[in-house]
Amino acid sequence: MSNEYPPPPGYGEHGQYGQTKPRNGLAIGALVLGIVALLLSWIFVGVVLAVVGLILGISARKRVKRGQATNGGTATAAIVVNVVALVASIALSVLWVVAGNWLANNGGEDYAQCLAQANGDQAAIEQCAQDFQQDLTNAN
Known part of the structure; x- marks a missing residue:
């Protein structure tokens, strides 16, 4: 009598329940950049990060539409967060400039x-x- 168990069944490319795994690192990267840009929106760096994150988010969304990725919700969330971060960063940058000019005058x-x-x-x-x-x- 053997104590060995048979190997588990293989799942191939489709994962355990027949779902394809998300293959969209761009969306996750864009979402991370958007969150960091939102946190840094009070300094000019937030503008740069939000623009880069927005570009990555749009690219990720295009990959979803072409069927190359499955996490469209993450890509959409990344676009939204980056737009909010961009607007906040621009508004706060303008506020810094206005406050600096007022203080200087x-x-x-x-x-x-x-x-x-x-x-x-x-x-x-x-x-x-x-x-x-x-x-x-x-x-x-």
């Missing part, structure tokens, strides 16, 4: 120069802050 450069001249002296730093606050009050 309302005493920000004087404040930075004052802090540089203070050389770590706490009393001088506090005076710089008070002067800057006064400049902001006068600007409004």
